[in-house]
Amino acid sequence: MNFQNDFNKVNSKIQEVFKNWDNKILPHLPQQMDEMAKRTGALHRKRGVCSCLDLLRMLFLYASSNFSFRILAAAACALGISVISDTAWRKRFSKAAPFLREILHSLLSAFLPTADISAFDGVKNVLLVDASVIRQNGKQQKQQRIHLCYSLNENRMKQVKVTDRHTAESLTHFSMKKGDLVMADAGYGTAQNFIYAQGQGADVILRITPKNFCLYNTQGEKISLTALLKEAEEKHMGWIDVFGFCRYKGKTVSVRVIAHRLPDGQVAKARKRKTRKASKNQHRIQAETLLGAGWITLVTSLGAEYCGEEILHLYRSRWQVELLFKRFKQNFSIHTIKAGSSAYAETETLLWLIISSSAPRSRPVRFAYWRLDKRNSASAVRVSHS
Numbered sequence: 001m002n003f004q005n006d007f008n009k010v011n012s013k014i015q016e017v018f019k020n021w022d023n024k025i026l027p028h029l030p031q032q033m034d035e036m037a038k039r040t041g042a043l044h045r046k047r048g049v050c051s052c053l054d055l056l057r058m059l060f061l062y063a064s065s066n067f068s069f070r071i072l073a074a075a076a077c078a079l080g081i082s083v084i085s086d087t088a089w090r091k092r093f094s095k096a097a098p099f100l101r102e103i104l105h106s107l108l109s110a111f112l113p114t115a116d117i118s119a120f121d122g123v124k125n126v127l128l129v130d131a132s133v134i135r136q137n138g139k140q141q142k143q144q145r146i147h148l149c150y151s152l153n154e155n156r157m158k159q160v161k162v163t164d165r166h167t168a169e170s171l172t173h174f175s176m177k178k179g180d181l182v183m184a185d186a187g188y189g190t191a192q193n194f195i196y197a198q199g200q201g202a203d204v205i206l207r208i209t210p211k212n213f214c215l216y217n218t219q220g221e222k223i224s225l226t227a228l229l230k231e232a233e234e235k236h237m238g239w240i241d242v243f244g245f246c247r248y249k250g251k252t253v254s255v256r257v258i259a260h261r262l263p264d265g266q267v268a269k270a271r272k273r274k275t276r277k278a279s280k281n282q283h284r285i286q287a288e289t290l291l292g293a294g295w296i297t298l299v300t301s302l303g304a305e306y307c308g309e310e311i312l313h314l315y316r317s318r319w320q321v322e323l324l325f326k327r328f329k330q331n332f333s334i335h336t337i338k339a340g341s342s343a344y345a346e347t348e349t350l351l352w353l354i355i356s357s358s359a360p361r362s363r364p365v366r367f368a369y370w371r372l373d374k375r376n377s378a379s380a381v382r383v384s385h386s
Helices: 004-029 035-041 053-064 071-080 084-094 097-111 191-199 224-234 262-282 287-293 309-332 342-359 374-382
Strands: 125-136 143-151 156-166 181-185 203-207 237-246 249-262 295-300
Touching: 004 053, 004 191, 004 342, 035 053, 035 097, 053 071, 053 084, 053 342, 071 084, 071 342, 084 342, 097 156, 097 342, 125 309, 125 342, 143 309, 143 342, 156 262, 156 342, 191 203, 191 237, 191 249, 203 249, 203 309, 224 237, 249 309, 262 287, 287 295, 295 309, 309 342
Parallel strands: 125 181, 181 203
Antiparallel strands: 125 143, 143 156, 203 295, 237 249, 249 295
């Protein structure tokens, strides 16, 4: 086996990683990173690693390669960055999440345009909220959930939060203000989320599951949305538009419910998907579920000045946040991440989110080819940084 050839191949790839780091990522990082590192404890004592830039450089090298921490420690020693052990690198990696979180938030704030807000009076800032899961390798198949708030007007990620799989999808992960219009899918379609957004001063468009959303009339009596849909189908109605109230923990707010029946072809496909999912999960599908599958049912705080067609058309732009997740995973070849603790998984996920938030500033960077071949990683101990 020709170790010299293996060394030259891995050495050139690592130099390519550092070249892309210097050209694509480093110019967009905040200036006050040393203060962030000290405040978050990522670089409390400069023993072994002298600067936060060296720390970040090695963290990105680890995330974009198949290196073990032992190989990473050897590579750092060969590059003249540090002489700490693999165990020390593992600890630093797991403790870096608060530091990376602050960098990500700083990047998102810096990327937002500084236009004159007064020029946009009367125009709502549309926020698309969604979440996606990244699985870890290994038998247990642990998951990290990325909660994302995307500004449709500014075409940017605005707020990001990374949690484990036990943290549910919720609007309470994000801050919002008057003038915002928040849109989300049925995973967020609850009275709690609706009332939270209203309390923040924002307007809302949420898709709901009719049988799970409680609607009340002025007398406080429950209105069955399933019964309304059934009656509309019997009368061959294509639209439902009703007003009522929803409640959560003693708070009651007015809500508007809009439902639109899908075309017959889409109804059959939607009900077939529901039936297949229930069969896969070994559940008996209910008639109410099949009925609701034939309708797009939304709740909104927007008044009668907006017609149902306008609200439905606006909601259908929500696909852009789903496309953002798809591009994030495909462009950076992130379908699974290495197995580890929740802190470890959060760190690696945050690293890739920082890369993806930096890439739109210039030409998108494809990091797939940065991943180094595992069988050649052993020869990386002799790399030299030029």
